[in-house]
Amino acid sequence: MFTDEVRRFLERYNLVDTAKGASKIAERVYKECVAPKNEKILIIGDVGASNRHISPLMATSFYMAAKNLKLNADLFLQTPAVSGQKAHDAVVNALDQLQENSIILLFVSTRLGEMGKLGNSFRKFVKSRNHRFMSAPSLGCLETSQFTDMIRAIDLDYPEIQKRGAKLKEVLDAGSEVHITTKVGTDLRFNIEGVNSIANTAEYKLPGTGGNMPCGEVYMAPKGKENVEGKIVVDVSLCYREGTILLKRPVTLYIEKGDLVKMEGGSEGFYLRDTITWAETKTKSPENIRKVCELGIGINKQAKCLGATILDEKAYGTAHIAIGSNYWFGGPIYAVTHFDQVFKSPRIEVDGKLIKI
Numbered sequence: 001m002f003t004d005e006v007r008r009f010l011e012r013y014n015l016v017d018t019a020k021g022a023s024k025i026a027e028r029v030y031k032e033c034v035a036p037k038n039e040k041i042l043i044i045g046d047v048g049a050s051n052r053h054i055s056p057l058m059a060t061s062f063y064m065a066a067k068n069l070k071l072n073a074d075l076f077l078q079t080p081a082v083s084g085q086k087a088h089d090a091v092v093n094a095l096d097q098l099q100e101n102s103i104i105l106l107f108v109s110t111r112l113g114e115m116g117k118l119g120n121s122f123r124k125f126v127k128s129r130n131h132r133f134m135s136a137p138s139l140g141c142l143e144t145s146q147f148t149d150m151i152r153a154i155d156l157d158y159p160e161i162q163k164r165g166a167k168l169k170e171v172l173d174a175g176s177e178v179h180i181t182t183k184v185g186t187d188l189r190f191n192i193e194g195v196n197s198i199a200n201t202a203e204y205k206l207p208g209t210g211g212n213m214p215c216g217e218v219y220m221a222p223k224g225k226e227n228v229e230g231k232i233v234v235d236v237s238l239c240y241r242e243g244t245i246l247l248k249r250p251v252t253l254y255i256e257k258g259d260l261v262k263m264e265g266g267s268e269g270f271y272l273r274d275t276i277t278w279a280e281t282k283t284k285s286p287e288n289i290r291k292v293c294e295l296g297i298g299i300n301k302q303a304k305c306l307g308a309t310i311l312d313e314k315a316y317g318t319a320h321i322a323i324g325s326n327y328w329f330g331g332p333i334y335a336v337t338h339f340d341q342v343f344k345s346p347r348i349e350v351d352g353k354l355i356k357i
Helices: 004-012 016-034 054-068 089-097 122-128 144-154 158-173 269-280
Strands: 040-046 072-078 103-107 132-136 177-181 187-191 198-200 210-212 217-220 228-234 237-240 243-246 251-256 259-265 292-298 318-324 338-344 347-350
Touching: 004 016, 004 054, 004 072, 016 054, 016 132, 016 144, 040 054, 040 089, 054 072, 054 103, 054 144, 072 089, 122 132, 158 198, 158 217, 228 338, 237 269, 259 269, 269 338, 292 338
Parallel strands: 040 072, 040 103, 103 132, 132 210
Antiparallel strands: 177 187, 177 347, 187 228, 198 217, 217 292, 228 251, 237 243, 237 338, 251 259, 292 318, 318 338
16 A cells, blocks of 8 residues: 555655656566466565665665556555564564465565564565565665665566576585685585575565575575584675674684674674573573574675675675574574675685685
């Protein structure tokens, strides 16, 4: 629903023309990545903050595109929510009332927020209702002027990136161990024996499928909870409870038997340390909060590293590890958090062989 209140908000910040200009690219994303027919489309965004309106711009662009394509779409903009806060009742009710096999587009400044009766996991919820989805969290880390960078990252040759993702997935799926090093000190071994990776390349046409938009990574869980050893020098961006920050100085994370045991480096590391302490007081399984749960490799040549995880982790020439939960993509770790830490220029070996992306 494009209410008068929403229109007045967009006009107040001069966002209407910008969204309209991006709607043509959004139309192509619908056609190439989602291929909607008669499904209901629920688009959820938020109002952002001063000079940080990427969320409402993305949501409105896709709403306008849906209307141009004569699709059945509703739009909701809520107040931004961080981890531990609730999503708006109107949004939760709209999700609850959405018939199965529908499409959800989620573009939020930080997180959707807790969904109450619908459970704590957005992805688990959409899977239970057989919805398709596209999601982009942490958009509030970007300034409104960076909207063009966001749109560039979705204006892709999708067959080409799907081919690249499938090739990398094939190598990882056949491997037993990944060894990642960087010139600034990363030296990490990741046991992947018997684990299937996931290529996030925007192939969301079948019921129950979904992923990020922008797309552009191949990621996987480690084998078990304890099969990660070494250190990661995070030198692109650090993700924590309230968002993502572009690092001025590297933060080094030391990993033993899958656990983050020590951090060193810039003052930005305190954001992650405080987030972990907060999360450990909010869960029945505090032992999982410090677990390394994911290895991801960026393959999107249009994405820039700007201090927003949704872009940084997709950028070609980066890799990332995540700390927290991975059960929602096939891993054994249940946690209330999932925070990605991005580093650049990785040298990646699978079973001793250097891979090219």
